[in-house]
Amino acid sequence: MSLPDPQFNAAGTLQHFIDLQGLDADTLTRILDTAEGFTGINDRKIKQVPLLRGKTVANLFFENSTRTRTAFELAAKRLSADILNIDLVTSSTSKGESLLDTLRVLESLQCDMFIVRHADSGAAHFIARHVAPHINIINGGDGQHSHPTQGMLDVFTIRRHKGDFSNLCVVIIGDIKHSRVARSDIAALTILGAGEVRVVGPKTLMPSDVESMNVKVFSSLDTALKGADVIISLRLQKERMKNATVPSSGEFYRTYGLSPQRLALAKPDALVMHPGPTNRGVEIAGSVADGAQSVILEQVTYGIAVRMAVMSIIMGNSDAMSASRISNNTTTTDAQL
Amino acid sequence: MSSTDSNNRLHTTALSGQTLCVTGVLLPGNEQPQDITIVDGAISSIDASGTRTADNIETIDAHGCHAYPGLIDLYSRCREPGLTRKGNIATESIAALSAGFTTVLCSPDTLPAVDSVATVELINHRSMNVRGGARIIPMAALTIGLDGEQLSELATLKAAGCPVASQADRPIENTTVLYSAMEYASSFDMPLLLCARDAQLGVDGCAHTGAVATQLGLPTIPVAAETVALTRLVELCSETQVRLHISRVSSARALRIIKDAKAAGLPITCDVGIHHLFFIDEYLAGYDASFHSAVPFRSADDRQALRDGLSSGVIDAVCSDHAPHDVDAGLAPFPVTEPGLAAYDWFMPLLLQLPQITGLDLDALMKKLHDVPADILGQQSGSGISVGGAANFFVLDKHVTCNVQPSITLSAGSNNPLALHDAKALSLSPLKGAVTLSFCDGWATRFNVNS
Incomplete structure (x- = not known):
């Protein structure tokens, strides 16, 4: 038994985008295909489409972020939406207001979509369960749980370079335990049928029973890299050195850093990826991050198209739902919660 | 002295100066129904049910129910x-x-x-x-x-x-x-x-x-x-x-x-x-x-x-x-x-x-x-329901269907998975059983289990 997945509305379509677990390959592929259509927009004279014209999107970031927030902002603007950036790190929460109260206030601003980032795992689920029915939620990262648009932009980048997933060997290196990016990458790759997903790192950075997520676990990076088609290096947070998780950044680089020598162990055409921001000389060598196999900056660029795709699909589902509600003259809105 | 709570879920009576008989109740280790007579908050007699004619005292029918020490x-x-x-x-x-x-x-x-x-x-x-x-x-x-x-x-x-x-x-x-x-x-x-x-x-x-x-x-x-x-x-x-x-x-x-x-x-x-x-x-x-x-x-x-x-x-x-x-x-x-x-x-x-x-x-x-x-x-154990002892026990109906309404729980808190999910979803058998009557420290409390 478990609570129903709050991502889906009564019609069974995606109302919110919170977690890749629970979605199917068709849904993910539709997002990737839609994103493909948006990639050309950068080459146009007017980098805008009117899909979200008249809609208001609010960035609710309860945790610091520059990259993700900016990418969502740009994606919303290219879809012609109005965008509000609300800094919640230093405002309401520090005044003791509950998350639910903050949410009610923001609902009253008549927005259509909230992009939410929060330090607690499950925060996006909680918000989706309690938000007014006309609002769509996109998870911009919740605790150590999920960062679904990052997962989607990673598989988008991989698909662009490699096409089919079924024969790919993907290696994810480093702090799997505390990483929402790792969990979303694993989910996206598994759903899309990737040949093999490997995770590698010291046991202190490996969550318990990680095998249950359909990955192979390695503690030697050299072994894990053999035959790799895609290498995803994760950021090592500085606080990991404080609580006896990792002795030093130097030792981490020597054991799990993606150096040019180690990269040579993978397939010659292996992609090098990183969600950013990178710690050069900690999890990845500067020369590898800047090297010919690196697609780190492409990931950033594709992040805009992928987020445009997610936002337009979610909003489209929501509008269809409202339209059917009006045409059927039903009064299901309150009862749904 | 007696009182009923605002949601009519229970009724409490002081036992001081009162005589009361719980009839037909089953005690641990005994398959014969018993009548328990309580005088002034203490158990005055326990008899095979129906063997002593109750003379004008208040009775509470507990046939089919069990009594256990509190x-x-x-x-x-x-x-x-x-x-x-x-x-x-x-x-x-x-x-x-x-x-x-x-x-x-x-x-x-x-x-x-x-x-x-x-x-x-x-x-x-x-x-x-x-x-x-x-x-x-x-x-x-x-x-x-x-x-x-x-x-x-x-x-x-x-x-x-x-x-x-x-x-x-x-x-x-x-x-x-x-x-x-x-x-x-x-x-x-x-x-x-x-x-x-x-x-x-x-x-x-x-x-x-x-x-x-x-x-x-x-x-x-x-x-x-x-x-x-x-x-x-x-x-x-x-x-x-x-x-x-x-x-x-x-x-x-x-x-x-x-x-x-x-x-x-x-x-x-x-x-x-x-x-x-x-x-x-x-x-x-x-x-x-x-x-x-x-x-x-x-x-x-x-x-x-x-x-x-x-x-x-x-x-x-x-x-x-x-x-x-x-x-x-x-x-x-x-x-x-x-x-x-x-x-x-x-x-x-x-x-x-x-x-x-x-x-x-x-x-x-x-x-x-x-x-x-x-x-x-450090209390004395033993049966807990015995003649001469204080009435400190409860009567249990094992078969009544339990139908707790989270909005009117007796506890101030209703934070329990069973307030949100039905028993079957939690791999439980249907919820049955309720305390219908309880004696404690000179009070008798009757619970209205079907309310």
């Missing part, structure tokens, strides 16, 4: 003083009564903690003033403010009415202090009731370490957080010979340690919270905060070990671990919701499912909620 809860929270937005002694002692309890040991984690005679007296006073209601017995905070540093005045607190000392859910980090606390308490033959949890390992966790928490990205509490702490407690118990009751065991490995300690002859007993015999970590999927418990729900194997431990006797007792909360406490992302389940309104129907899953019969089970706790409290 149960003793080894771990509960009334939230008073200091946390009365979550519950108070009046609400929680009545809710406890509806669960079959007539005596409730309350955690010292109130505000302030139970570390002064004033707080003990306040709790005793409030408990005495509840019409009916289980007797609330505060446990002494083992250290001042439960801070784990300075010992409370244990001898004074014992004299004021605290038979047991506890640290609630706050482990003592300093081993010297813990050692000393055990030695000091044993000087006054004061048992310690302690929950085995490490002061650092898993301290930020909110879920059992395993595949479920990994998928949800929740910070975890490993089994070792319990077993490391437990091993330390056992070693210090061996040295000090303090009477030690391990509160709310959660894992198979912890049970092995307790089994060995008992085999070595140490004065150790333990209990399990009722929900841990039913719920496991898998139920947290989807971030269901109604399953957020400070002692985490662990794996299916751990649950099976707890069930086996109860039937084999390694586990001595079952407690409610009752933790009522206000609604706001659960309205947050899972890791920041306040842990704990309100147990009382669903306690009896859950208890009645234990014979089926543990193989223990109901009489044996009721002893684990009466005799063992009575021993720990």
